[in-house]
Amino acid sequence: MIIWSLLLFAASGLANIVLLGQNGPPRLKYSVVQGYFKQSNLATNDRKYDALRDSFGLADPSPHRWYRFRQNIHALNVNAPEGVRYVVLYLARHGQGYHNVAEKFFGQEAWECYWAMQGTNGTSTWGPDAKLSPQGHSEVARTSKAWISEVPYGVPLPESHHVSPLSRSLSTLVETWKPVALNPPRPVCHELLRETLSLHYGDKRSKASYLREAYPQVEFPIEEDDPLWNFHRESETGRNNRIKYVLDEILNNDLNTYIAMTSHSGVINSTLVALGHRPYAVQTAGVLPVVVKVERDPEWRGEVLWRKKEPWEVPRVEERSVCPGYEPVQVSGRYVNGMGVWPYS
Known part of the structure; x- marks a missing residue:
C-alpha cells in the first residue's frame, strides 16, 4: 500500500471553515487554466480518448511529468494576487451501475417513460x-x-474528497482509493452533489443510517431520509445552478489544492459549465483533472443561486402516464420525462 500524502490537509480544518449565512456560500468565479491536460483541448475526442492509459491526460509525457506539474x-x-488561488479538481464518475445496464437493455425511451420510475423488472434491481x-x-x-501506476512518477494524490450520497459513487470512491492509500483524508458526502433530480428510482438515496454503516470511512452530514427525491424533473439550468451552489460551498470551505469529487455524469457536466471548461463526456469510472483559477465573484451581491423547494411547493404524487402509450407510473405533479423539454428549474 502507498501512504497517502496528508500535506496541507490540516489547512481545511475548522479554523478555516467559512460560515455560511442564509444566502448560502459566497459566490466564486472560476476559469480553466489551459495547457496542462489534453481533455481541455477541443482536438481531444472524448468518445475515443482513454486518459487512464495516458497519465490521466497530462500533456507532459516526460518521466518527471508530475513533479513538474506540482512545481507549476x-x-x-x-505568485497569485490576493483573493486568487489555483486548485486541481479530479472529477471522477462512478462505475457502471445497474441502472446504466437497465437503460441500455430497455432503450432510452422505455427507460425514461416507464422503467426508470420502477426499481426492478423481476430479474435485475436498480432502485432504490x-x-x-x-x-x-x-x-x-x-x-x-x-492511480497506482502514476504514483512512482509523483502524481499528486487528492488532499480531500467530496462525494455524492448515492451508493454507486460512494462505492466507487472507496474501491478506487482503498488499494492506493493507507490513511486517506475522511471523505465528506454532500446531499447536493448528486445526479439530476427526478423520480428515477435508482437516484433515490438510501437512509443515512444505512450509508454510515456501509461506508464508515465517509462523513455524512445529511438527513436520515432523502429530502430531494420525489421531485419535478430538474432542468439543465436548475442542475447547473445547484452544482454551482455546492461547488462554491466546497471551495469556500476546502482550502486544499488537490481536491477530488466523485459523482455522476450530470454533476460533472454542470461542473464543467461552472468552470468554463469545454463539454467533455467522462465515461463510467473515468477521471477528468482540471486546473482551475478560483476567485471571489466581484458581481455577487448576496443573491441565492439555488434553494430546495419547500414541501408545500411540490405537488402531490399521482398515478399517470408520462409518455403516450406507456403504463401509468407514480409521479409528482406535472412531472415531465427526460425525453422532452422540461419547464421546471
Missing part, C-alpha cells in the same frame, strides 16, 4: 439507490490501478 501549480499559487454492476466494479479496479 505551486508557482501559480505563490442503484448499486455498481460487476462491470462497474471492474471499471473502478482499473481506475485504481491507473
Whole structure:
C-alpha cells in the first residue's frame, strides 16, 4: 500500500471553515487554466480518448511529468494576487451501475417513460439507490490501478474528497482509493452533489443510517431520509445552478489544492459549465483533472443561486402516464420525462 500524502490537509480544518449565512456560500468565479491536460483541448475526442492509459491526460509525457506539474501549480499559487488561488479538481464518475445496464437493455425511451420510475423488472434491481454492476466494479479496479501506476512518477494524490450520497459513487470512491492509500483524508458526502433530480428510482438515496454503516470511512452530514427525491424533473439550468451552489460551498470551505469529487455524469457536466471548461463526456469510472483559477465573484451581491423547494411547493404524487402509450407510473405533479423539454428549474 502507498501512504497517502496528508500535506496541507490540516489547512481545511475548522479554523478555516467559512460560515455560511442564509444566502448560502459566497459566490466564486472560476476559469480553466489551459495547457496542462489534453481533455481541455477541443482536438481531444472524448468518445475515443482513454486518459487512464495516458497519465490521466497530462500533456507532459516526460518521466518527471508530475513533479513538474506540482512545481507549476505551486508557482501559480505563490505568485497569485490576493483573493486568487489555483486548485486541481479530479472529477471522477462512478462505475457502471445497474441502472446504466437497465437503460441500455430497455432503450432510452422505455427507460425514461416507464422503467426508470420502477426499481426492478423481476430479474435485475436498480432502485432504490442503484448499486455498481460487476462491470462497474471492474471499471473502478482499473481506475485504481491507473492511480497506482502514476504514483512512482509523483502524481499528486487528492488532499480531500467530496462525494455524492448515492451508493454507486460512494462505492466507487472507496474501491478506487482503498488499494492506493493507507490513511486517506475522511471523505465528506454532500446531499447536493448528486445526479439530476427526478423520480428515477435508482437516484433515490438510501437512509443515512444505512450509508454510515456501509461506508464508515465517509462523513455524512445529511438527513436520515432523502429530502430531494420525489421531485419535478430538474432542468439543465436548475442542475447547473445547484452544482454551482455546492461547488462554491466546497471551495469556500476546502482550502486544499488537490481536491477530488466523485459523482455522476450530470454533476460533472454542470461542473464543467461552472468552470468554463469545454463539454467533455467522462465515461463510467473515468477521471477528468482540471486546473482551475478560483476567485471571489466581484458581481455577487448576496443573491441565492439555488434553494430546495419547500414541501408545500411540490405537488402531490399521482398515478399517470408520462409518455403516450406507456403504463401509468407514480409521479409528482406535472412531472415531465427526460425525453422532452422540461419547464421546471
